Amino acid sequence: MQKRQTSSKTNIKKAFVHLLQTKGLEALSVSDIARDAQINRGTFYMHYVDKYDLLAQIEDELIEQFTVLLLAPDNEAAVNNPRQIIPYHAILNALYYAKVNYDLLNALLMGNDPKFITRFKALLEQLIEQQIKNSKKLRLARQGLPEDYATEILLSSIIGIITLWLHKGAIESPETIANIISKAKQISPYELLM
Template identity: 40%
Template sequence: MAGKRNTKTEAKIKAAFTTLAQSKGFDAMTVSDIARTAGINRGTFYMHYIDKFDLRQQLIDDTIDDLTRILIDNSDEGGQSVTSDGRAICDAFKEDSIAKALHYVKDDFAFFDAISHSGNDMQLYDRLKAVLKRLIIAQAQRFGAEPKTNYNGIPADYAMEILVSAVSSIIWLWIRRGCKETPEQICRIIETNKTTAPIDVLW
């Protein structure tokens, strides 16, 4: 992106992208469509983005940056040390931090809905998982937890994948269902999931 950032212009472009992604789809929209809907000329668009693909990527990058700040920065407020067997590692997902992240998503639901139908939905999902992994690692390092090779017989990398995939999938399903539940309700589901074996959900 060239030129000085203009948040007002970028906000208009993001709003136009969101509207067009929902009304005609990402593949069908053009830069001219985006500029016209945003009330700017094509030259102004190109001062900020290379093309519509660059726009989509930068919007995703900005969103991940925001979610990272919400989750990682808030993880330093209080917290619980991690036990030697790693059970308290789940407390890296502090309920208030998750709630703030979910409110961020709900407040900008139109954009998340647009992205989830733009062909890049799995990138956002995978990057959300990466943020959650960073959160767990940051909490463990903060409290001086020793790295472990396995948890209850499960290799550490698989254990990490199980944990972050569960939380990410709950959040992603919530988005795909239209954020019908409140962030607080989703937080309760995530909290319950921490102590519920997968098989117990079905019986």
């Protein structure tokens, strides 16, 4: 029985991702999901209240896994190195996870759920706060900017790089993107104009 329920949930999620990509969230219905997953609507309702509940549960699973990957304890050297405020290996692991879940993440980023980016950005912000809190040397040097703007500058480049990578089809390797993110943390936008 448990195996059948797991299989049903997997089929529902696959159907949902497919329909998100082809129809968009607002145009798809529970009937569409059930038909695509080759289940009856009753089976869908055994697991989810509606399509929004399904979306929320999928997002929660993604954020939970990204949290495990990004907020894992790190070594002291990285905690005190500003260039490693978001450690390379944590970003790399998150990028591998993103690549495995490319279809779902791409569907979410194609405008089907703007809240997901906000939640992911909040997770990165939590990581930065955790690293600063655990460090004896690091602080957010705001360079005369209000704290919320300074944080946004720090987070936007990372989010922008990951989003562009996904929109391009995640064709580059996670290592390539992790290296780009590492370089972006070390140079200012002004330096790109020189």
